[in-house]
Amino acid sequence: MQVELKVxxxxxxxxxxxxxxQSVxxxxxxxTTVSQLLEKxxxxxxxxxxIMVNNRHADLDQRLVEGDRVAAFPPVAGG
Amino acid sequence: MMVERYTRNLGLPGWTPETQRRLAAARVLVVGAGGLGSAVLPYLVAAGVGRTGIVEDDTVEITNLQRQVLYNTPDVGTPKAEAAARHLAALNPEVTVTPHHTRLAPENAAAILAAYDLVVDCTDNLATRQLINRTCLELSKPWIHAAVSEYYGHITTLRPAGPCWHCLFGPETAAEPPPSGILGPVAGLIGCLQAVEALKYLTGTGRLLVGKLLVWDALRPGWEEFSYRKNPDCAVCGNRNIPVPPAAD
Incomplete structure (x- = not known):
């Protein structure tokens, strides 16, 4: 299956x-879980x-389905 | 209050002289007067927020001026809180700007925040944000969080009922992310949004970004909204719904 990853x-x-x-x-x-997607x-x-999946807060253990859109954010501290 | 100054506020749908008076009675604390604060502060002061506090312990450095447009080159070497207060007083002498030339710390946070109705987070580190989150929960104060890095910025509004900042961002990371490059106007853009959100909160106008993380990515480009909920197991706010037992006689 295909999923989208945006970092x-x-x-x-x-x-x-x-x-x-662009997203990937x-x-x-x-x-596949979110953490497996990131490792891959x-x-x-x-x-x-x-982690957000389909624009909702999620965690690394969430299992993905076809077409899911995953967004990953680092710690952002700047101001 | 000189009404003429606020003519274009008063022309807004739903904005009455009473709305302007509410703003004049409001007390807002801006923590950090860097890239975000350089946008937030002038707009709050210009709009007529009656009392604006600035917590900032840094002095102006030449490397700040690429994005911290509240300051001028002759301000280099001057405490930011004082330079900011001076420029803001010239912008609107009808309101009060109080510089706190100090770093927000566990020892002073409650005492400083207690004097304000709303906190705007313009800091540059996660530890201070953890401190703002905990202190605002203890004092039942709302706050507006934002952060920027490179071409990216985000904003969300936190209310005492939750969800809280920790519900979304989780435990402290072992190490602060190192300072990154930042495109100046991205900080200005997100800071302007913080000012919009603050003015909406103070005047009771429109829908707030509660439970919403609004993200700007200048490279894609565009806005994207993400949602999050109160975490019942949150280490910071998770137990706040447990009733406090009555005090013993």
């Missing part, structure tokens, strides 16, 4: 092959602060 701010550097302004479509096995794409779990 924000300083997490972008872990997806160096993708244009800055990833092919994964059914029932090379985004370090310890750099991720917030």
């Amino acid at each position: 924000f701010a300083t997490l972008r550097k872990y997806l160096p092959d993708h244009p800055l302004d 479509t990833v092919t994964v096995e059914p029932h 794409t090379g985004v370090p779990l310890d750099k991720v602060k917030i």
Whole structure:
């Protein structure tokens, strides 16, 4: 199945092959979790602060279904 | 109160002289006077917020001026809270601006926050945000959180009933993220949104960003809204609905 992964701010550097302004479509096995998706794409779990799935707050253990849109945010502290 | 100054406020749908008086009676604390604060502060003061406090212990540095447009080059070396208060007094001498040239810390947070109705988070670190969250919950104060990095910024509004900041951001990370580059106007954009949210809260206008994380990504570009809920197991606010037992006689 395919899911979409969008990373924000300083997490972008872990997806160096993708244009800055685009999300990534990833092919994964059914029932893949958010953490498995991040591991597959090379985004370090310890750099991720917030996960949203389909624009709702979620966690790393959430299992994904076809077409899910995953957003990953690092800690952002600047002001 | 000089009404003429606020003519364009008073022309807003739903904004009456009483609305303006509510703003004149309001007390807002802005924690941090950097990139976000440089946008928040002038708009609050210009709109007629009666008392605005600024907590900031830094002095103006030349590297600040790329985005902290509240300051001018001759301010370099001056305490930010004092320079900001001076510029803001020139913008609107009808309101009060109180500089607190100190760092918000567990020892002084409750005493400082207690004198204000609303807190606007313009800090540059997660530890201070944890402190604001806990103190606002203890004092039942609302606050407006924002943070920026590179081309990215977000904002959300926290009310004492929750969800709280910790419900979304979770436990403190072991290390603060290192300072990143920041495109100046991104900080200004998100700071302006904080001012909008503050003025809406103070005047009872419109829907607030409670339980909503509004995100701006300048590269994609666009706004995106994410939702979050109160976490019943939250280590900070999770037990707040338990009734406090009556005090023994």
